[in-house]
Amino acid sequence: MQKIVFLDRETLAPQITLKRPAFAHELVEYGRSAPDEVASRLQGASIVITNKVAISADVVAQVPTLRLVAVAATGTDVVDKAACAQRGIVVSNIRGYAVNTVPEHTFALMLALRRNLIAYRDDVLAGEWQKSGQFCFFNHAIRDLGGATLGIIGEGVLGQRVAEIAKAFGMKPKFAAHKGRGDMGPLYAPWDDVLATSDVITIHSPLTQATRGMLSSAEFRAMKKKPLIINTARGGLVDEAALVAALDEGLISGIGFDVLTTEPPAPDNALMRIANRPNVIVTPHVAWASDEAQQTLADQLMDNVAAFVAGHPVNVVS
Template sequence: MPRTQVLVAGDHFVTDALIREALNAELGADALSATTLTLPWPYTPYGRVAEVDEASGDEDSLIAALAGAQVAVTQMAPFTERVLAASDALKLIVCCRGGPVNINVQAATERGIAVCTTPGRNAVAAAEHTVALLLSALRGIPQRHASVQAGEWRSDLYALTECGSELAGSTVGLVGYGAIGRRVARILAAFDATVLVHDPYLPADAEVTSTPLAELLSRSAVVSLHARLSEETRGMIGAAEIAAMPRGATLVNTARGGLVDYPAVVEALGSGQLGAAAFDVYETEPVDPASPLLTAPHTALTPHLAGATVQTAQRAARLAATAVGAYLRGETPPALANPDALAVR
């Protein structure tokens, strides 16, 4: 039986070696003939390539590497209309991320090229990072760390007005209840926090009920965002929503920067309406060095790396290999973004 030609277009996170190891475990070393293309991300930031976004590498290198390939596995390669048009043998692309933003899915569908993703690959990492940021904000850990580094030993931080807050006994509102939100809820339960959820798309058999957003905001000492970014959710937390939260509440966002009005956050931190804020995502990335958010009080900030763990990369490779295996066995692969492509196949 001839080997299936596969392009492994890894990077320095989901590496070529991880993908090839997962493919061999799923299908056997003799089932595939693999070529590799190592993309420069994350040492070189991703960006827009032609009509696709959050991509790494260039079209010409990808076209050359795809010669004869029937399957491609990647996280960041730019599968543009031009690339797809030049890849006659290609039948399957597996994207090692939650959404195929670096793939022109419509153009792939028109050519009968199936596109799969690996949703949930970073749910554990993102949930744990969310709680780490939340605790850092509640206890002012970044500021305390900087103080100790500066040679200070501030006993005045025991003053009642300077103390942080506990999660135990607090009400935490989760906006969005997908794979990450559900895991955050389980972690918070271990802290004896009360969890409210707002998600209008909860399935009928969900173990929680959706609380109206206005009620969730008014009752929650901490609000953590886990919603997808869409026209419906863009800017969903602005000045009015922040004003509806209890004074001194904490806002956490590890989902997408476009969910939040950041100038409103800065103003609320300055006024004390927000007691703290913790963010891993921002409206513009990287953050403008002149952004007032960087000097706002009581913040815990990280550079969009909530999902960056060794286990996330390993899980993404395994999920991708599972999709390749299903497709090659003639099954409908999991997390298929364009089922109509199978009809063309």
């Protein structure tokens, strides 16, 4: 009998179904779990499912029965992988499920900002169309994606899919070489070149010690074309205070963020203070969350659990 505990079931939409495993099991689901509840809720569990609830070294030490941490996401920064490795606990994640939803959200943000859709919608609601006295008006600049240079930070599955869509729009995608790295091969343009020449910069990198805060004041000052900054990856990749300062100084032209450093954000978060501006769009970490993508994730999640119990774990994170 395997005891499976899902610590934060509410991070999947209620209409998403979980396949029940064929092996003997007890499945316990909690909508959400506070940090001080985790160890007690996992007592006797061999498998834990978590999306955003941290599995720390302290938790690992308090749950001797634990054998698998099944992360219901691609990013595994919520898990102390070193502590799990010391105990022989397998960590698995989800892969490839967001190949449509995240790039589509990326371009939704990009299009809305390049074409000033929020500003024009606000004007229509305020009666500006009627005041104009003609069939259209030009209160805000409208820029095409065709012909624009798209700097892509992160060359994984999502970055590659974004590049494909960009080409369909007639954009010129450039993959940025990793910050601080020299020649990385023909796929990459130099980091400084991407900063200097991009009309839009979109981020699709994992959050690691090396990538945390990769865009800050120095990088924004190197952006000669005042690009849009799009982030559907992780909030900690960008220094949020420096980002807002860059917008205020005119170093960048707009912000489309689906992720923030702390989620949900505090009321005094730098981006939340300017979220009502027409050239700022903040969405609540939902780029990944189309119904199709969530169901694919849920199915893969339970397949990961079944494969582990069958003795051939898949999607193992080293």
